[in-house]
């Protein structure tokens with residue numbers, strides 16, 4: 449799914465009105481009607497509704513919702529915020545209709561003292577500002593936002609299109625924003641919904657299709673995308689019937705050090721479960737028995753050094769379709785030196801994670817030696833060590849995209865919505881996964897999966913999108929069976945099979 453900017457959403461709206469064609473009042477009725485349907489479905493008539501309306505089209509949506517709920521016999525108070533702006537045409541149209549039929553249900557609010565007493569079980573609908581917000585909310589309107597947020601623990605707050613105060617494409621940190629339990633958003637996700645700094649504001653997001661022009665949607669280029677199941681179906685490659693293990697590539701995994709062999713084992717197991725043909729693990733001498741016993745399907749090569757690996761560059765030849773490097777590797781000087789040599793002799797896209805990323809952040813010039821098309825998988829701290837801090841999450845996304853272009857790499861920034869930046873600057877968000885995966889070893893599992901997919905001849909972009917999706921999907925299946933608390937990284941691996949089956953069979 450494409451993620452459009454606020455300006456593009458306005459264009460989509462205008463394009464739809466001109467080409468469907470549909471009048472803008474009818475488009476508003478269609479959009480707000482979807483919200484009303486959702487509210488009617490979710491809340492019984494015992495809930496009194498307080499619908500706060502701004503003067504733009506978001507407020508217009510609120511007026512349509514108020515009218516529809518009244519028609520359905522609900523108790524509604526339309527709280528119209530009179531802050532001096534000129535009302536939009538569609539707002540005026542629906543205001544007149546409400547005024548004619550339900551004048552008694554309208555309350556005009558011109559300062560904070562007009563904030564209504566809310567009875568128990570009231571539902572607050574926020575239709576104050578949507579995608580038209582162009583500066584932070586100030587003055588008594590900010591007071592209204594705070595008053596509404598004070599009700600967060602007592603009343604359900606449903607935001608229409610966007611929580612008021614949030615901008616689709618810019619940071620609103622430390623400005624007044626509605627803290628919604630639900631956000632009913634039209635047609636598309638907004639970038640703001642996917643960034644951690646807004647996690648407490650958007651609540652559960654419901655995307656409601658409102659029939660914006662498919663023509664506009666198909667032909668308008670965007671930087672940000674949300675990965676979805678259809679995308680995965682275009683990526684996934686079923687195995688040919690006459691396949692043998694050579695068909696699926698031989699991967700080299702460079703991982704583990706004294707005390708961190710678990711990371712290597714998890715990565716190896718995940719790589720095998722992702723379908724690699726053959727796997728060789730380069731591990732320090734101390735890890736030899738551990739790996740051989742833990743994962744009999746993997747071959748092992750022990751380094752000359754006991755506690756960490758220092759000679760893996762000698763291994764890295766054309767036999768290997770790809771290399772996954774980093775989980776539990778440690779950052780010993782000898783390890784860093786071997787990594788440096790590896791980068792001069794091995795030129796295929798590889799997967800670089802954890803301590804291998806930490807080595808890159810200590811020796812940043814090595815970043816330029818990383819083969820084009822390789823996949824880096826930093827968590828936010830590792831990302832910051834590599835590329836520096838950002839003032840907010842929007843700037844971090846800019847930096848992520850810019851670095852992927854500059855280095856011609858795929859950079860996967862881990863998070864609730866993992867963001868995957870591509871060498872052409874596009875960024876894909878992955879929505880599978882859950883907080884149960886915020887546990888030691890789950891990154892090692894991802895590295896194994898990505899390595900396994902690259903070895904099977906998935907192009908790097910396909911591998912990183914599919915790998916992130918499957919990793920999260922398997923995590924969701926594990927959480928459904930075991931709970932988010934009790935699941936471990938190993939459970940992600942053991943649910944990978946079910947993830948393949950559910951998604952592709």
Ligand SMILES: NC(=O)C1=CN([C@@H]2O[C@H](COP(=O)(O)OP(=O)(O)OC[C@H]3O[C@@H](n4cnc5c(N)ncnc54)[C@H](O)[C@@H]3O)[C@@H](O)[C@H]2O)[C@H](O)CC1
Nearest residue numbers: 461476479504505506577578579580581582583584585609
């Ligand atoms: N996406 C669609 O196709 C549809 C969207 N709909 C709804 O329309 C809004 C966007 O409406 P718009 O009138 O452009 O903007 P807003 O209602 O968000 O408000 C803009 C209004 O307020 C002024 N303003 C902006 N910032 C501030 C501020 N900080 N303080 C005071 N005033 C401010 C601005 O100048 C405008 O006058 C979208 O979100 C949907 O809810 C349609 O209903 C259907 C199609």
Ligand SMILES: [K+]
Nearest residue numbers: 574577610612
């Ligand atoms: K809103």
